[in-house]
Amino acid sequence: MGSCYVIVIDGLGVGAQEDAGDYGDEEENTLGHVCEQTSCRLPNLERLGLGNIIPVASVPVVSNPLCAHGKMREQSVGKDSTTGHWEMAGIHLNRPFPTYPDGFPEDIIQQFCGGIGVERVLVNESYSGTEVIRDYGEEHLRTGYPIVYTSADSVFQVAAHVDVTPVEKLYEWCAFARDRLMTGEHGVGRVIARPFEGPPGAFERLSEQRHDFSIAPPEQNILGKLREGGVKTYAIGKIVDLFSERYFTQYRRTRHNAEGISQLLSLMSAISDSFVFVNLIDTDQKYGHRLDAEGYAQSLQEFDRAVPAIISKVQDDDLLVITGDHGNDPTNDSTDHSREFVPVLVFPGSCAEQLNLGTRETFSDIACTIADFFGLSADFHGKSMLMKE
Template sequence: MSRAFLVVLDSVGCGGAPDAARFGDDGANTLGHIHQTVGLRMPNLMRLGLAQAAGLSDIAGEGLFGVAREVSMGKDTPSGHWELAGVPVPWDWHYFPDTHPAFPPEITAEVAKFCGTDGVLGDCHASGTQIIERLGEEHMRTGKPICYTSADSVFQIAAHEESFGLERLQDICRHMAPMLHAMKVGRVISRPFLGQNAADFKRTSNRHDYAMEIPSPTLLDWAKADGRATYGVGKIGDIFSGRGVDENRKGFDDALMGHLSDLVDEAPDGALVFANFVEFDSLYGHRREPEGYATHLEWFDEAIGPVLEKLRKGDLMLFTADHGNDPTWHGTEHTREQVPVVAAGVGRKDIGQVMFVDVAASVADHLGLSERGPGRSFL
């Protein structure tokens, strides 16, 4: 029985979204601009067809390749992943204004009340790493949690794992999630960090996303309904609020590559493995570091080579992305882009331009699932 591995390279867009101007992103192109600025050497994914899919070269690939476009009115993680899993977002997300303060007073008052402090720090749009560097020492002195957001529909709370406490941080995020979800804020995210001062603060791998409940069954649910084993790698379990995921394996990207490799060895026939590699986005896209982004892409390509070689006959491994985050673009937010679709295990095929929901339909088709959702299979 066939297995399927759906691998999301978080934020690795390839430009060209027809509605990019609506989001202020007309001309953004994550892969294209990194290639122009730094250059990219990715022989494994290029051989499958990434270069042609992303418009980096006319050399045809040996695998399945094309690009996908999104219809959900967002350029965020839940919108992209939900739609890739067959469920476009049926509402408009709430976004906080880029002002100071950014949050309604009742939100920050509730955070402070729960934490027993006389206020919060931040209350603004910010880069997660930069705000920890700026406010982390004050947070450790005062115990006040650091609250911030971005151009995405998120409410993030950063706190020191030891001085504030990881469980306490997760408790406050869990407490705040219903209030924020009622406002159509997509995620409340706990952002723990360690270190003694601004020079050595580092976020840990114990991040947890408290996402809104997805409104209808996804590819993961379809697979479970047909009795298939389902695995999440990275933040998949958080994005889908645990729905449809038998087991989720987390860590930084190097650990996630190990988990994906192990699942190629271990996952039973008929299994669905859904993975997200986030550090393209979190470490390099938001920080606007094209050199670091290029280095991480090349690391991923080198590391995925041995994993591809272990695929069994009949396996599908499909690589795509959830949005863009062009590190040469203005600002620090995601960019509205189409995304590459590249796959091994189904022969050579140029699928041209498809939709995000077609990814779910195609994976379901490969697995022989009863449900295919609103998309069309391109296999």
């Protein structure tokens, strides 16, 4: 049977979808603009066929790509990681997760304060995570009040210094918010614990101790099908958080892409007949949101250098899929995600229905492809990309 690997390069879009104007994203093209602005060279992804999907200034078309290649359209409403990964798993959302550009309602804040036993919180605005601790960290140290903030994503974030609030206590606060407050109409995609350390002027977020409390996904998804079918499933990176710590035989959170790639290569040498879901977050979290095109390009090149090692570990009966979950164009003025098509590369190309996969109608083609690969029945909206026997 073999193993199936799905690698998601977070925030890698390949041009605005037809409905991008509804999101204010009609000019976005993450891959195209990054490569145009930085002359980013990706020789290994080039050989896979990345430059065959859309015109890319520094990634030319190749005549015999190693992968079947195309792009996928998102059908769900939204442009965040939870929505994108859920649609890959076969879940379609008819309404977006709520966002709070003007901060959370006062009754939510009051209930949060009462539930965790504090008089008040700081901030309650949409704010950059690094800037919010720079601007309010010292006041937090003086008062002990937690820093509550959000972003353009559907998130309720709580930051606290480890010398003021132990990490486990911060987790308890976030679990309370997740289970008691951020539900129903306020059911945000994620409640995120953001511990930090250090003295004023040199605060540092403890990324390895960040914890995401995600909204629980509907049970009807490919991960549930795999579990029912007895297929072992593994998550690397933030995948486990996006699926509320469900479904996985084993998971490995990571601090950065280098660790994620290392964990993947190690796992590929140790497993068989399994499913592995990987998220590489640096392109989005470190560079897309911070409008750092050069950093984004370097992160893509880091992954590109790992491609030969990854391909070398793909066995004859294995399947590898490389894709994205939304766009995050660092060359514009917005730090938000963008409503874009995402690339899809399927290796080996010979197993796909055709080498040029065209424009797929939904991210859920991945769920259908996984089900097809493992011989499972699936009624997800979408089509398998594999060759029909």
